Amino acid sequence: MxxxxxxxxxxxxxxxxxxxxxxxxxxxxxxxxxxxxxxxxxxxxxxxxxxxxxxxxxxxxxxxxxxxxxxxxxxxxxxxxxxxxxxxxxxxxxxxxxxxxxxxxxxxxxxxxxxxxxxxxxxxxxxxxxxxxxxxxxxxxxxxxxxxxxxxxxxxxxxxxxxxxxxxxxxxxxxxxxxxxxxxxxxxxLDLAYLPFMEGKGIAQYTSDPVFQKMLDAKLQDPNAAGPPRPPLTMQLLKGLISSVQRYPGKGFLQKLRSGRPMGAVQLFVQTYSxxxxxxxxxxxxxxxxxxxxxxxxxxxxxxxxxxxxxxxxxxxxxxxxxxxxxxxxxxxxxxxxxxxxxxxxxxxxxxxxxxxxxxxxxxxxxxxxxxxxxxxxxxxxxxxxxxxxxxxxxxxxxxxxxxxxxxxxxxxxxxxxxxxxx
The missing domain is CATH 3.20.20.70 (Aldolase class I)
Structure with missing residues (x-):
């Protein structure tokens, strides 16, 4: 050095x-x-x-x-x-x-x-x-x-x-x-109304964690689990959804999308992180x-x-x-x-x-x-x-x-x- x-x-x-x-x-x-x-x-x-x-x-x-x-x-x-x-x-x-x-x-x-x-x-x-x-x-x-x-x-x-x-x-x-x-x-x-976690960014420690994955399994299998209010469908929302799917670990975009896990992970993170x-x-x-x-x-x-x-x-x-x-x-x-x-x-x-x-x-x-x-x-x-x-x-x-x-x-x-x- x-x-x-x-x-x-x-x-x-x-x-x-x-x-x-x-x-x-x-x-x-x-x-x-x-x-x-x-x-x-x-x-x-x-x-x-x-x-x-x-x-x-x-x-x-x-x-x-x-x-x-x-x-x-x-x-x-x-x-x-x-x-x-x-x-x-x-x-x-x-x-x-x-x-x-x-x-x-x-x-x-x-x-x-x-x-x-x-x-x-x-x-x-x-x-x-x-x-x-x-x-x-x-x-x-x-x-x-x-x-x-x-x-x-x-x-x-x-x-x-x-x-x-x-x-x-x-x-x-x-x-x-x-x-x-x-x-x-x-x-x-707030002025930009932007939080990167909503796009699945910055949550790699969670999606790679076995306990978090078990929590996500339980969330997706619970028919009574209440999710956050759904925003109106816009191009910006679609971009965010695509981002969260791309960032979720694993291969196969459509397979990940159909599983519901990428957006489920984002929702679970928001509910539990702090x-x-x-x-x-x-x-x-x-x-x-x-x-x-x-x-x-x-x-x-x-x-x-x-x-x-x-x-x-x-x-x-x-x-x-x-x-x-x-x-x-x-x-x-x-x-x-x-x-x-x-x-x-x-x-x-x-x-x-x-x-x-x-x-x-x-x-x-x-x-x-x-x-x-x-x-x-x-x-x-x-x-x-x-x-x-x-x-x-x-x-x-x-x-x-x-x-x-x-x-x-x-x-x-x-x-x-x-x-x-x-x-």
């Missing part, structure tokens, strides 16, 4: 030869180019946030209040960006956040991301709402590190099945997302069904962080879901110091929401984060260049962080601490 200055030099040398990378290292251009290439529905789903988008904006502005204070003459010729999490050593303090329905931006979807993550040596958190089953992605990653994101559905057997599958395909931990027991008021999606009734006491069920570390994602309040420790959780992910759930919420970086203080180094604390450059990573680590999660930027790389596009985004960010760390006077991640910042 090239060091940061070597990666930087390679970009300049390639440019001198008239060859540019597939994706720009300029964040603003990256986002603009990706949005331009996306279908407008995909752009609304990937880019959009809740309400007035205030939390999306706060995730960026929250970083600006913290200023790096570089120190000089520290001999930073050699550097080490590695970290240790859950007994494993990773080459850099990043992981790839779970983002669903990636088939909206590239046909290889999660599989391309999994391959790029393995190539870069960065852990990938498989999305609960993936377009590709976790087993397929795990098979493409070899021994590279991965985790699994879990949404708590209304069916406990399904929850247990997802966890067992994650263990079987080598995941290093379960990332339980707490902040999406209901969908936020996502105005860009559960707003879960409480802290439900965590015991999860612990009974896995020996893997359990991280709680969506923690923003110090009291919730303390409670997570009381309930035996193994890690915290400070996140507001990229601003997609509660408009006007506190930014992730603002919440980080209080959560870190509450946890008091008893478990790792990972920050996501708003990371766009190496300076953001440095600031998060200085405020006590053990690692950071990257979200939308890698999706933009996927949009523009598939697996190679994701890899280039990751390498750009890794190089940016390493150079920032060294230029600030730190040789190792352990040297990045609160005294490196001024507010």
């Amino acid at each position: 090239l060091k940061a200055n070597d990666w930087q030099s390679q970009i300049y040398i390639n440019g001198f030869a008239g060859k540019n990378d597939q994706v720009t290292p300029d964040w603003n251009k990256l986002e603009a180019q990706a949005i331009q290439k996306m279908d407008h529905k995909a752009a609304g789903y990937i880019v959009g946030g809740a309400g007035l988008q205030e939390t999306v904006a706060a995730n960026r502005s929250g970083f600006a209040q913290w200023k790096i204070v570089p120190r000089m003459l520290r001999n930073v010729e050699q550097s080490d960006t590695s970290i240790n999490l859950f007994g494993q050593t990773f080459s850099s303090p990043f992981w790839l956040c779970p983002i669903g329905v990636l088939e909206m931006v590239h046909p290889e979807a999660d599989l391309a991301v999994a391959k790029a993550a393995a190539q870069a040596g960065i852990p990938y958190v498989f999305s609960n709402q993936a377009s590709v089953p976790m087993e397929t992605c795990a098979g493409a990653m070899g021994t590279a590190p991965r985790f699994f994101q879990l949404y708590w559905s209304k069916n406990r057997d399904l929850v247990a099945s997802f966890v067992q599958r994650a263990e079987a395909c080598g995941c290093a931990g379960i990332v339980l997302t707490l902040d999406t027991t209901l969908l936020g008021w996502r105005t860009m999606d 559960n707003p009734a879960i409480t802290w006491e439900d965590l015991a069920f999860l612990r009974e069904h896995t020996k893997l570390p359990i991280l709680l994602k969506g923690i923003l309040h110090p009291d919730d962080a303390r409670k997570a420790l009381d309930y035996g959780m193994n890690g915290i992910v400070v996140s507001n879901h990229g601003g997609r759930q509660v408009d006007g919420a506190i930014s992730a970086i603002e919440a980080l110091p209080g959560v870190v203080e509450a946890v008091n180094k008893q478990v790792p604390v990972i920050l996501d929401s708003g990371i766009r450059g190496g300076a953001d990573v440095f600031k998060a680590l200085a405020l006590g984060a053990s690692a950071v999660g990257l979200g939308r930027p890698y999706v933009y790389g996927l949009t523009l260049g598939g697996q190679q596009g994701v890899y280039e985004v990751l390498r750009h960010l890794m190089a940016d962080f390493e150079l920032t760390m060294r230029l600030a006077g730190c040789r190792r991640v352990e040297e990045i601490e609160r005294g490196c910042l001024n507010v």
Whole structure:
């Protein structure tokens, strides 16, 4: 793996030869180019946030209040960006956040991301709402590190099945997302009246699951089962029906259509995928069904962080879901110091929401984060260049962080601490 200055030099040398990378290292251009290439529905789903988008904006502005204070003459010729999490050593303090329905931006979807993550040596958190089953992605990653994101559905057997599958395909931990027991008021999606799951997109973890298939059998065999209200027959509805049939596993379009399983799967998913009734006491069920570390994602309040420790959780992910759930919420970086203080180094604390450059990573680590999660930027790389596009985004960010760390006077991640910042 090239060091940061070597990666930087390679970009300049390639440019001198008239060859540019597939994706720009300029964040603003990256986002603009990706949005331009996306279908407008995909752009609304990937880019959009809740309400007035205030939390999306706060995730960026929250970083600006913290200023790096570089120190000089520290001999930073050699550097080490590695970290240790859950007994494993990773080459850099990043992981790839779970983002669903990636088939909206590239046909290889999660599989391309999994391959790029393995190539870069960065852990990938498989999305609960993936377009590709976790087993397929795990098979493409070899021994590279991965985790699994879990949404708590209304069916406990399904929850247990997802966890067992994650263990079987080598995941290093379960990332339980707490902040999406209901969908936020996502105005860009609502303005388009579009939810990709209705077309059978982003439900590959379900249609590949044996418990979900048994649930679907029962649903289709129950003559008294009530389905959702039927919308009027339109061309758009027909396109959605065709999409759901095409995406359902198996061969034979007409055979799948006649079985009723594709649309039945969509309906069953909508009925079961989230559960707003879960409480802290439900965590015991999860612990009974896995020996893997359990991280709680969506923690923003110090009291919730303390409670997570009381309930035996193994890690915290400070996140507001990229601003997609509660408009006007506190930014992730603002919440980080209080959560870190509450946890008091008893478990790792990972920050996501708003990371766009190496300076953001440095600031998060200085405020006590053990690692950071990257979200939308890698999706933009996927949009523009598939697996190679994701890899280039990751390498750009890794190089940016390493150079920032060294230029600030730190040789190792352990040297990045609160005294490196001024507010």
